Every structure is written in C-alpha cells, then in structure tokens.
Amino acid sequence: HLSTRLEKVAEWVLPGGTVADIGSDHAYLPVYLVGNHLCEYAIAGELNEGPLQSARAKIRENHLQDRVEARLGNGLQVLENRTADTVVIAGMGGPLIAEILEDGKAFLDDVHRLVLQPNIASDHVRLWLRQNDWHLMKETVIAEDGRLYEVLAAERGAEDPYMEDEPLEKQLWIGPLLMRTKPAAFIQKWKKEYDQLERIRRQLEQARVPEASERQEELLQKQNWIKEVLS
Numbered sequence: 001h002l003s004t005r006l007e008k009v010a011e012w013v014l015p016g017g018t019v020a021d022i023g024s025d026h027a028y029l030p031v032y033l034v035g036n037h038l039c040e041y042a043i044a045g046e047l048n049e050g051p052l053q054s055a056r057a058k059i060r061e062n063h064l065q066d067r068v069e070a071r072l073g074n075g076l077q078v079l080e081n082r083t084a085d086t087v088v089i090a091g092m093g094g095p096l097i098a099e100i101l102e103d104g105k106a107f108l109d110d111v112h113r114l115v116l117q118p119n120i121a122s123d124h125v126r127l128w129l130r131q132n133d134w135h136l137m138k139e140t141v142i143a144e145d146g147r148l149y150e151v152l153a154a155e156r157g158a159e160d161p162y163m164e165d166e167p168l169e170k171q172l173w174i175g176p177l178l179m180r181t182k183p184a185a186f187i188q189k190w191k192k193e194y195d196q197l198e199r200i201r202r203q204l205e206q207a208r209v210p211e212a213s214e215r216q217e218e219l220l221q222k223q224n225w226i227k228e229v230l231s
C-alpha cells in the first residue's frame with residue numbers, strides 16, 4: 001500500500017503504457033502501478049547504488065522483474081534508448097526537480113505527461129514548465145502526517161493556466177490552478193506559510209539592520225498575496 005502522497009501521484013499517471021519514476025528509492029510507486037495493472041511497464045531510475053538495490057529487492061519480492069526495471073543513472077538519462085508515456089519526479093526539492101528536467105530535456109520528446117511532487121519551492125518547477133511549454137493541467141495539496149505536499153501534472157498540449165490580471169511571480173509561487181480551486185489542504189498550507197512569514201518579519205523588525213527594510217517589504221508583499229488568495 002502507498003502513502004497518501006504517492007497515491008495522488010499514482011492517480012495522475014497516464015493509465016496503461018510506460019511510466020518512468022526518477023529518484024524511485026524503494027520503487028514503491030512503479031511496483032504499485034504495474035502490480036495493480038495501472039501501467040504496463042515501469043522504469044525505476046536511481047542515482048545512488050543503495051536505493052537502487054532497495055528498488056531491485058522490492059521488484060523481486062513482488063515478482064515484477066519482467067515489467068519493472070531498475071536503472072542506475074542521473075535523472076532522465078535512464079530514458080536513453082527507452083521511452084515513457086509519463087515521467088514522475090517526486091519527493092525532492094523544486095530546484096532539483098527543475099534541474100533534472102533541464103538537464104534531461106532531450107529525453108522528454110516522446111513523454112506525454114509529467115507528474116511532479118516538489119517538497120519545497122514548487123515555483124522553480126512551475127517556472128521551468130512554463131519556460132519549456134509544458135502546461136500545468138492539475139495541481140493539488142496533500143496532507144500527510146502533518147506535512148503538506150504539492151502535486152503537479154503537466155502536458156504539452158494543455159491550456160495555459162496563467163491569468164493575465166495576476167502577477168506572474170504570485171502565480172508561480174502559489175499555483176495558478178490552486179489559486180482558483182483552493183482545496184482544504186491548500187488553505188492550511190498558506191495559513192501556515194503566512195504565520196511563518198509573520199514571525200520572520202517580526203524578527204527583522206527587532207533586528208533594525210539597514211538591509212532589513214527591503215526584505216520586510218518583500219515579506220509584506222508575499223503576505224498580501226496570501227491574504228488575497230485566502231479571502
């Protein structure tokens with residue numbers, strides 16, 4: 001059985017066909033997808049030998065050696081001489097996910113969908129998608145064990161979700177679709193974020209250093225964006 005977070009990721013993978021899970025660690029996701037006949041074939045990509053061995057053990061345990069393949073490699077390089085309908089990159093920071101996409105652009109030609117789950121700084125992922133003509137089609141926030149995780153799905157053909165009357169930076173930060181759908185866990189996430197910014201701003205106020213005022217302005221701007229979204 002999968003975590004709530006990976007269950008949402010699995011739900012957004014294109015049914016049938018091949019999935020590549022980059023940074024698969026224990027290969028929980030590929031084993032679940034293929035084991036439950038949600039996908040025909042899966043590649044579990046891993047940069048590190050330890051997690052690769054965990055993936056191989058999990059695949060053997062589930063007798064899926066003929067339909068799930070663990071490959072050692074950096075990012076999307078595991079797609080060399082392979083294709084996948086969906087690429088998943090989950091459980092890493094947004095900047096690392098964006099870097100893996102950027103470095104592996106050449107391997108995305110035949111990929112139809114990206115399902116991405118940045119643990120932090122999802123704006124880096126949204127920016128990369130936007131600059132590379134991958135359009136966000138779904139976004140949500142998942143609550144699990146007191147933590148809040150964003151899950152994003154993108155396709156090349158999907159409609160561009162960015163609004164002309166909202167600042168781009170705000171939309172990249174908060175999510176153009178989430179700003180409209182506002183699921184319960186999203187509200188929770190941004191209330192928490194607001195309180196955190198408030199604490200930082202108070203600390204800066206007390207510090208009275210010259211650079212503080214510019215930073216305070218930035219924080220106020222962000223807090224206003226959150227207020228607008230939560231109102």
Ligand code: SAM
Pocket residue numbers: 006022023024025026045046047048051073074075076089090091092100
């Ligand atoms: N995707 C799983 C999940 O969401 O639960 C595992 C996430 S785990 C925190 C991150 C994994 O990504 C680690 O096993 C790490 O070895 C792997 N990783 C980090 N950088 C990578 C890269 N450039 N290419 C492939 N795997 C990478």
